[in-house]
Amino acid sequence: MEREVKLAAAPGYSFPTDLLYEDLTCLHNQLKELTTAEKLRIRAGYWDTPSLAVAQAGYSLRSRFMNDELVLTLKGPAPEAQLPEAVAEELSNRAVVTSSFSGLWLRQEYEAVLSTGSAGELVPPTEAELALLALPARLERWLNQLLPDLALHGQADFTRLVRLAAYEDLQVELALDKGQLLGLWGAEQIDELELELKNGPADKLNRLAADLLRTHPEWRPGTKSKAGRIAELNSSDVLIIGGGAAGLMAAQELLQDTAVSRIVLLEKTPCIAHKLLATGNGRANLSNRDLSLCHYHQVEPLPDWLETVLTPDHLHRPFEIFDRLGLALRAEDGRLYPYSMKSQTVSRLLQESLLNSRIKVVTGERVQGLLPYRGNADSHGWLVNGSQATYLARQVIWASGGQSGAGSYPDTAAYTSLTALGHHLTPLWPGLTPLCSPDVPEYMAGERVRGTLTLSACQSASPLRQSEGEVLFTAYGLSGICTMDLSFYCGKLLQEQRQPLLRLNVCPEYTEAQLYDHICQRRQRLPQAAAETALWGLLSEKLAVLVLSQALPELAQKLSPAANSPKLTHKSRRIKAKKTRRPELISRCGLTLQDLSRRQIQQIARQAFSLTFSISGDRGFEQSQITCGGIPSTEVKPQTLESVLAPHCYITGELLDISGDTGGYNLQMAFSTGCLAAAAARAALRARANEDKHEHDQT
Structure with a gap:
């Protein structure tokens, strides 16, 4: 059983590189050196399946080169009896961190040295190598089934300074790690001090950590493992599915908040705003001067639902964003168009605004499924399976539109995924057709x-x-x-x-x-x-x-x-005129x-x-402008557009059972619902950050 405490550097502070070379009494007057400091060069790879089966079961599988040794490690939840079969049923009740001090980690650890020699390439473990871990039989069988699908999900490259010390009747290994974590979407610095209990009661390790925090105010409890931090590096704060009107407006809304640092937008076509280019006969009828709600229709009318979603503020918000982007509008018979009267103007402005922004745009990516995710650390949210990769996200905004005008890009993944989460689906039929x-x-x-x-x-x-x-x-x-x-x-x-x-x-x-x-x-x-x-x-x-x-x-x-008679040429028409009445x-x-x-x-x-x-x-849908029907309004909160069945999942635009008349009403609906969902996702992230801060302050 691994028992350790992680201490992290506060923002703006970095642990001195020679921290463990010094006299340990500088850290705590009761710490005594048992060994001299040893320096290790570590390169680690973290393995999982595309569906993150290992992490979802509460485990992390790691192979790493420590100087010239290749070591395979499996870490899992405590107690040992909690195997994947039981974890699947009790996922929401399991606590990986089980201590009054949030920096203490209690985990079952299995480790084996695979080889010695020069460091080579990181490769997935084999069945023979897993056998060296001496795992419980059920756990080993489960991992062997996953072996063909294992892939590298993240790496850690860092230097570790290790020293063994005594504290009262404890033996504690101090390890200072400095380096970098690499995930699918970026990198993050490693700057942490680990205190691993080698011998003695865990409550005294808690007391030592608490004393160190009191005497070093620039230190913080480390509440995330490296595997958990990689999971977060592989995840986004908000993932937007669909690069059409609703998705692009949601992206613009999220860019207004610098606290939302990681945003991913997935689009199934080769370019974003693909469908927007065809609206209004290529002129982009964006909205209408008359935005009365009588122009909108619900399959199952719900009193006051539309009034809550399409408030004057929500209707006006897209125009504020257009103004910020520098898009000038003009009216024609009450319909609002870009001043250029070309949809390409709107498309290019929206694309331009995403360049060099913190939004990661992935085109040609078809979403194939959406599953709730609860990882082996402080990572949870949604697992989004795409045709190119698997994505993790805290919040998901569905803005993929319906089946209309799909051309060569038909897609029913949204309906399939949302019904799998318990949503109902009204009958679908082509609209504005x-x-x-x-x-x-x-x-x-x-x-x-x-x-x-x-x-x-x-x-x-x-x-x-x-x-x-x-x-x-x-x-x-x-x-x-x-x-x-x-x-x-x-x-x-x-x-x-x-x-x-x-x-x-x-x-x-x-x-x-x-x-x-x-x-x-x-x-x-x-x-x-x-x-x-x-x-x-x-x-x-x-x-x-x-x-x-x-x-x-x-x-x-x-x-x-x-x-309806046959057309005549100019010459023959003159001749014919003499002979006919x-x-x-x-x-x-x-x-x-x-x-x-x-x-x-x-x-x-x-x-x-x-x-x-x-x-x-x-x-048919090919020649229609919108899809009528969709997810019933009763299953979506009108104040936020969050699913009542799937928290932190927002449903917008054409996916809802609402459609509008011609004249810009459907684009207005897409723009406004995209803004509303993004604002709600931002608020949820801020609320979670405040909760984390409150817990940290209490700690």
Whole structure:
């Protein structure tokens, strides 16, 4: 059993290199030298699996060269009976440090000298070398299973000055270590004094350490082992998953606090802000002047949830960050864009702000899983398994977005990982997406019209939602701003196995009587004109035919717009003009305006206010701008966006079951939730630092 006390140097202080060469009574008047000081050169490697199985079980496996000897060491929790099988069940109840003095370490230690000679390369131990440790059978079998996956997770390179001393009836080994720890994300200085009990009661070692702290105020209790410190070097204060709108804004928020020193951002695509470049047709519609909450929709509406998340302060925070970055904005019909009207401007500014910052950006990294982590020292938080590496983090912000517009980067890891932690997932469907309809004729493809679009569940149902703006007819159905604004509710109806029905008013500024008069006046002026031209002067030729075909379904098969004839060259058009009559005199259905009865004219006028299209589906996630559905709002704290099931895990943006209308509302949601989650993560780190300081002051 290893019993030792670690004493660390206070900030701004360093242990003298000749500390143990001097008379030990200078340290404590009752310390007596038993041996002279010996200097050792040590290079150590710490081994673990990609999933940190060794550390999670409370152990550390180390091989190190001490001068010319290679020594293998396994340290584990006390008592010895606490084996990995039991540790897995009682992880939260185990205390590695079991003393009233926080610098005392009680650990089971197994050690064996593997070879002598010149120092060589650090390599993982073999099964034969593990056998030399004389481990309990179950522990040895467990480690042998891990051998194929062991990899180097950190190194320590330092000089040790060792001296054996006596204190009352104790034998104590004093070891002064000076050097460097190397982890995945950086290096840290080793500057500590270890007091290892060789013989005698542990309570007297506590008393010696307490006396040394009283007489040397520049010393501090060392509460972390080298393995634990390497785990922290391999971990980040905050890890952001996703380099899109929410993730980048979270990163900007974290950069405001210098106390958050280690930030990692993982992005699955080759560059950050990949999806942001395509927003607003390449112009980046960042937000809207009208930020009323009626523009947001929840799958399962929760009273006051949105009001708590999207407060005026939270909505305004991204604009403060944009202003700090020097991004100028302009408004167009209430929509806010970068002044350059190019999304590339926003992307470059955000990328530029991360250069030479304390944020480590890793691109091309696909997160494959998220697990709670409790290490063998004072390290705990989250274990994030990526396609390139494994990461440790105290706080995790999920900002990876949904499945929409994924292109060649589809990803469901967020949903899989969060449901594995106990979260539920509402049905997912594409949002802000074109809709498919069998009722749109092929000849309408490419036509645009401004009007009012109304959604209902079936022919006789009352309207559910209405949107005004541009509608684009396509070869497969409908697109445009109006269509996309209603796509959330269309998708929800389809999820509920109900039939969405859209009605389009193509003349919202007119009344039915005015349209009736318009057709009658045209019939009086041009009685021999084709019936298809009844609404010419108000609507395009193709749209006028569509209104007529829906108003008079018995003629639908015969109707076709005159303008749909093959295109002619400039020369042939002049020749053709001599041989054909005016286009408006050609009737495909065989009717002229004077053939239309008053009842038919009324039907045409009425149909212009209610072009009807049944919706059969959508164009999928590939052609959608957002993902509707996600993690239910009930499972996320609105004040912080922290998961109610997984502490220190924050869920933002498109992963939540909230979506907005077109017009910058979804980017605003992503920006604001990214800021809110990052601010909460900062506050949690500060709270933990204050708790550590309080414990230290008590010690």
